[in-house]
Structures are given as C-alpha cells and as structure tokens.
Amino acid sequence: SRMVSNYMGMPVQPNKAIVGANAFAHESGIHQDGVLKDAETFEIMTPESVGLAQSRLVLGKHSGRHALKVRLAELGFNVDGDALNQVFARFKELADAKKHVTDADLEALIADEFHKPQEFYRLEDIQVACGTMGMPTATIRIATNKGESFVQAAVGTGPVDASFRAVDAVVQVPNVLI
Structure with a gap:
C-alpha cells in the first residue's frame, strides 16, 4: 500500500x-x-x-x-x-x-x-519599574525556608539586571547574567 x-x-x-x-x-x-x-x-x-x-x-x-x-x-x-x-x-x-x-x-x-529540590528561598513579590526617563529599578520580597522575609531594592542596566542585583543582595550568592 x-x-x-x-x-x-x-x-x-x-x-x-x-x-x-x-x-x-x-x-x-x-x-x-x-x-x-x-x-x-x-x-x-x-x-x-x-x-x-x-x-x-x-x-x-x-x-x-x-x-x-x-x-x-x-x-x-x-x-x-x-x-x-x-x-x-x-x-x-x-x-x-x-x-x-x-x-x-x-x-x-x-x-x-x-525530584523536588529543597526550597531555600521563595520569591513572594517583585515590582519592576523602567522607562526612558528613569533608571531600571526592581523591588523584591523573598522569604527563606526559616520563615524570614527580606525586602530589597536595586537598580541595574535593565529590568532583569536590576532584579538579579536585588536577589543577589538578599541571598548573598552572585549570579552571572549571560
């Protein structure tokens, strides 16, 4: 056929x-x-x-x-x-x-x-602001597995960079954007 x-x-x-x-x-x-x-x-x-x-x-x-x-x-x-x-x-x-x-x-x-990885941090909230007349800024709230909560703001070369910088400041582990 x-x-x-x-x-x-x-x-x-x-x-x-x-x-x-x-x-x-x-x-x-x-x-x-x-x-x-x-x-x-x-x-x-x-x-x-x-x-x-x-x-x-x-x-x-x-x-x-x-x-x-x-x-x-x-x-x-x-x-x-x-x-x-x-x-x-x-x-x-x-x-x-x-x-x-x-x-x-x-x-x-x-x-x-x-295969559930252990959770150390949880991103609870994120707010990002950017535009032609301002610096890209990110404000985040991260909770730890110990019940602590951190709020951090950061500026960057763009909204993603600002977000990563804010996360880096809380977790104290440098991340590299590629």
Whole structure:
C-alpha cells in the first residue's frame, strides 16, 4: 500500500484498516493490558507482516496503570505501589486535558513527583519599574525556608539586571547574567 501511495501521491490514511498507522495502535486500557499480556488477544496478525516495526501503545485518557507502568519502565523509571498510584492520578489529570501524553510529559510528571529540590528561598513579590526617563529599578520580597522575609531594592542596566542585583543582595550568592 505504501508503494501505491507513493505512485499516486496520496498518503495512506492513519485509520486505514491493516496498513494505516493506527491499525496496531492501542489506547483503551483493556486493549493495552491484553496486548501487553498476549498480543494475539487483540491482533489477528503481526505488525511485522504488514511492514510495521511493532504495535504501539498510545497513552491517553483511556489508558490504564499497566500501560503507564510499562512505558515508564521503557523510559528507565521503575515505579510501583503508592508511587505508581500518585503518578497515575497526575497522569489521568493530564490525559483528560490533552489528547495524547508524550514521553516528555511523563518525564515531567516523574520529575515533579519525585525530584523536588529543597526550597531555600521563595520569591513572594517583585515590582519592576523602567522607562526612558528613569533608571531600571526592581523591588523584591523573598522569604527563606526559616520563615524570614527580606525586602530589597536595586537598580541595574535593565529590568532583569536590576532584579538579579536585588536577589543577589538578599541571598548573598552572585549570579552571572549571560
């Protein structure tokens, strides 16, 4: 069918039976689970027999825990038990909001859920003023993880520079703008 498609100059429709890109794609949780356990349950022929590399699991709002766990493992994240339940809950929220969940989405979910850096400072407020007739000025309020709050103002060569100078004055760690 690809040869005919090339000669005719017409693409094979994704939903075309047997040869379309979606012929061996599964989004439904029960189909995904069945294909993962035994592909012959839902596929009467192999993808290789029609020139495709393999079946494809599409992660979306109908996907289940098993498919999510398998895809996370393929990406190098071994998640089980309560951790899987937490990620799955966030995954379902995301899948309801978008049609297909990508690998980048899954990596972001894992990072948000398990790789939370310790917070030392939190920017609570910032006000920046600049214009043609004045010096760029930034006033910030930063809270520490110890409950302290600092207000600092600074001027700079532009609004971003002024903001960084104010932050530098509070955290006492020099930052370099590139």
